[in-house]
Amino acid sequence: MTAVSAPDVAERLRAALGSHPERTAVVVGPETLGHGELDTASGALAARLRALGVRPGQTVLLHLRQSVHTLTGMIAALRAGAAWCVTEPGHPAERLAALPRDLECGALVWDAAADPDARQAVERLAAEAPYPLPVLDLAEHRRAAPPDDGTWTPAPDGAPAYVVTTSGSSGEPKAVVVGRDNLSALVADRDDGPFGTVFSACRFAWDGALLLTFPALCDGGTAVLPDHAALPDARACAELVRRWRVTRAVCPPSYYRLMLPHLPGAEAHLRQVVLAGEVVPEPLVAQHRAQLPGTGLRNEYGPTETTVAVLAHTVPDASSGTVPVGRPRGATTVHVLDERLRPAAPDALGELYVGGPQVTRGYARRPAATGARFVADPFSPLPGARMYRTGDLVRARKDGEIVFAGRADGQLKVRGIRVERHGVEAVLERHPAVGQASVQGVPGDGGLRLTAFWTAAPDAVALPGPRELLAHCRQELEAGSVPEEFVLIGSMPLAASGKVDEAALTRLLPAEGGGPDGADDTADALSQELAALWAKVLRHDDFGPEDSFFDAGGNSRSVVELHLCLEQRWPGALRVGQLFDLDRVADQARALRAAGARPASR
Template structure:
C-alpha cells in the first residue's frame, strides 16, 4: 500500500496524500473521486488538497491537531480529509444537521486547529457558524476568510510525514448521556486495516474492470467510519471513489442510480439501506463485483433478495466497532443460508475472543462478550481517560508490550464452523441504520419533555427484520395536556441525531414490572398496537384525494398527528419510510410520482396537487381509493480552532 509500516507506533505515516501525489503524477486525468454530481481527477484532487493544506498551515494548524470539516457531504469533504493528512493533522467530519451540543462536545474534547465550512451553503452561513464555534469556549477562535491569498513561500514544499502513533482521523460515536465520544484512530491503525484488504482480486476475463481500474461506492455518510472502508481503498489502489452527495444520502433510488451511472465494481452499504437500493439495481451485475454489507446485523431476506436479482455478485458481511478501525471481522456469504448470517472470522492481524466475565474463553456455541485485539485497536477516547481504561483493557493473549483488547459489548458465539455469530448487546447500545446509539441517551431525551413522566426506548424489529426504536412513555403527574407524536418528534430531533429519534411513540398508563422489579420489556412490547392508525378525524376540509394520501401517510408513519403542510421528514419520515410511502402511492396511482419527487413534494398538500396535475393530464390513470383506505404493508435522512471558510 506504500502507506507506511504497521509494525509499531514509531513507523512513518505517509497518509492518503502520498498516494494522491503518486497517482496525480502517474494517472493525472483519471477520475479520482466523485461525490453526487461533482468529480475531481487525480490532478485536481492533488491541487485542491495542496491549496487547502497551504491555507491550513498559514492559519496556524500544526501536525497532530484536528481539522473539523463542518459541512454537508460533497467532494470538498474528501479534499479536506486529504488536505489535513498532507500537513500531519487528523480530520474529523461533522455535519450541520447534527445537534449543536455535539459540535460543542467535539470541540471541547479534541485539540481542534481549524473548522472548515462553506459560507455559501445555506446550512452553514458564516455568521451562524462563527457564533456556534465561539459559544461556550474560553477563547473565541480566530476567523480566516475563505479566499485570503496564501504566500507560497509560507508553505512547506513537501507534505509532512508523521509517526505511526499520530492520529489519522477522529470519529464521533454515541455516549450514554448523549454526549458523543470522540474515537482517535492512529495512522498505524488505519494502515493495518488497509493492508488487510484484498478487494482487488482479478475480475473474470469476460467482465474485466473498467479501463480506469476498480470503482468503489460507499452508500454512507463520511461522518461514519464505514464510508472510509472502500473510499480509502479506492484512493490507495488508484481507482475511483464514489459517494452520494448530501442530496442523495436519504434517497435510495438516486443513490442506486449513481451505482449504475458510474458502473461501480465494489459497493458498501448498510443492509437496511441496501434493501431499499436493490429494486433499482437490476442488470448491475454487468459491472458490480462485490457488495460489502456492514454496520448492523444482516437479515437473511436481504441476502435472498440480492441473490434473486444479482446472483453472480458476491456478498461480504463485515463487522467492526469504530474503536477497532472500521471493520475487523468478515464473512463471505456463500452457500445455503442459516437462520443467522455469521459475521465471520478476524481479518488481517486482528484477533477476536468470546470471553466470560472473568476474561476466560467460553466454549463454542456458548454466548459471551466479544473482545477484539491487534493493531487496529484505536488509541481511545479523546479527553476520556476513565472511559478509555474501562473499554480498552490489557490483552492477556498477546505478548507485545502495551497490547490491548477492546470490549465491544456485543454478545457473540462461535458456531460449528468456527465463525462468529452476533446475538445482540450486553448493554444499552443498539445500531440503527448503521449508527451506534445509546438507548439511555434516547430515553433521557424523551423524558426531558415536561409532560413525560417515565420513558423506555426499546429496539423492535420491523416487518423486514430491521431494528427500529420505539419509545414507550407515561404522562407526567399533573400534565394538563399530552403531547402528540409530532411534538415529541420535534422535541427529540432538537437533541439527537436523526437515527436516534424513535420511529414510534406509544403512551401507556404504567410500565409493567418483572419479578426483579425492573421494567418487563417483553410485556411492554406486547402493548404495541397491532395495526397502524386510521386517518385522523377532523379532516373534513381535506379533499378526498388529500384524505386518501393522509391514510397512506398514517399507515407508513404509524401515527396520524400531521397536517396538510407538515413535512414528511419532520413527522417521523426517513429514507426507509419514504420508499414505503412511494410503493403505496404507486399501488393506487401507478407511474404518477417517482420516488425522488417525494423529496421535492414533502407534504400531503404538495403530493395531492401533483397527483391532481397527473390525473388532469392522463385521465386514464388508476382510480382514486376511498378516503381512509389502506393496503398491505409495502417493502419499501490562538490555541482555539481557526474558523475556516472554503
C-alpha cells in the same frame, strides 16, 4: 517483540494521487475530481490550513454537506499533519459545542455557497470555543486558493487521522480518536487485488464511508458516493452504481434492501457487495441471490473503536440460516470471554473483545470511559497492547465463525448507525411531561425501527404528542438516534427480575394501518387519502396540513416506504426524489392531480 507497522496511509495517498493524474479519483453525486485534481485541490486547502496555524496533532472540523469538497477537506487535513472530524449542517448544537472542548481544533471549515443557513451555527461554534478557532469559508477559499506547493506535513508517531462522534449511554457525546496507524492498518488489510471503482452508500460523518473509499484511492482506483441530496434516495444510489460500473459496493443491510430492486443487470460489473453496520436478515440474502446471482456477498463487522471493520464472512451461494459476522481480518485478534474474562466454550455465549493494530486511541478527554472499554490485552505478546471490549454478545462456532447474539449494554444498530438507546431514554425523560421511557428496536421489513414507549410524569397536566416529542429529541440527538414512533402507555411492564419487560412492550404496539383521526374536514378526498398514507407510514396522526413529512418524524427510510405506498395506489405518478421537495400533504396532492391521479371511490 515489536509490531510490524503497515505502510503509512498518507504516503500511499501521496504516491497514488501523483501516479495517475488523469484517472477519476472521486465521484460524489454529480461532481467528479481526477486524481490530479484531487491532489491539487487538497494541497491548496492544506496550504490554507497551515497558514491559519493548523499543526500536527490538531483536528480540523469539516462542517459540510456531503460533496467532493468533504473528501478534499479530509485529505487536506492529513496533508497538514492534522486529523479531520466531519459534521453536517443540522447537527445538534450541543454536540457541536462539545467538539472544541474535547479536541484541540485547529480550524473550522464550512461552505457559505453550499449551505448559507449554517452561518449562525458556525459563528456560534467559533464564538463559544474555549480558544481562538479560525473559520475558513470554502466559498472564499475557492475564489483565492493558494498554490499547491506539494507539501505533505509529516505527523508524529501516534498522531490521529480522524475523529468520529458517537453518543454515550448517558446521552453525552463521545469522540473516538482514530490514529494514522489504525487507518493505515485498515487500508493495508484490504490489499486483495485491484479495486477498480467502489461505491459507499454512507455519509462521510460515519466511518463506514472509509471502508472502501480510502483503499481504492490508495490503489489508484475510483471512489463513488452519493451527495447529500442523493443519500436518502435508494434509486439514485443504484443509478450511481450502474452509471459508473461499480465493481465493489458497501452499505448497511436496511439500505441495500431498498437499492436491490433498482440494480437489475448490475452483476455484469458488480463483483462484490459488502454489508456492514447492522445484522444481515436472512431474507435479504435470498433477495440478493435472486436479483444479483453472480455478485458475491460479504458481511463485515467492526465498531468505530476498532477502525471500521475487523471481521468478515463471505456468504456462500448455498448457505441458509443466521449470517455470521465472520472471522478476524488481517492482524486483528478476537476473543470471546465470559463474565470472568475466561475464554468461552465453542457455541457458548460470551462478550467479544478485539485486539490488534486497528484498536483506536480511545475517547477524547474521557479517561474513565476509555479505561472501561480499552483494556489490557493479556493474550498479546506486545508490551502495552490493548483490546477493545465491544459490548457485543456473540457465539464462536466450532468452525471459527463468530455469530452476533445481541448487545450487553443497550446499544442498537438502526440504519447502520449505532444508537445508545439508554442515552435516547435519558433525553426523553428530560421532557417535563415524560415520567419513564424505554426505547426498543422493533423489527420490520426494512430493518429495526426505533420505537419509544413512555409513561406520563405524575404532575403532567398536558401530554405531548409525537410532534412535540420529536422536536424535543431533535434538540439533543442526531437524526439517526431520534425515535420514529412514540407509544404512550400507562405503566412500564416489568419482568420477574424487576427490569422492563421488553417482550411485553412490543406486544403493546398499536396495530398497523389506520388514518388520522383528526383529518381536516375541509380537505379534499385526495388529501385525506394521502394523510391516511402518511399516518400509516409515520405510525401517528399528529400532523397538520402545513407540516413537513420530515418534521412529523419522517426520515430517509420512511420516505421510501411512503413512495412504495404511493406506487401501489398511483403507479408512476411521483418519483421518490420529488418527495423530498414535495413534503406537505397539499404539495403531494397537487402533484398527483397534475399527474392525473384521482382519489379512491368512496
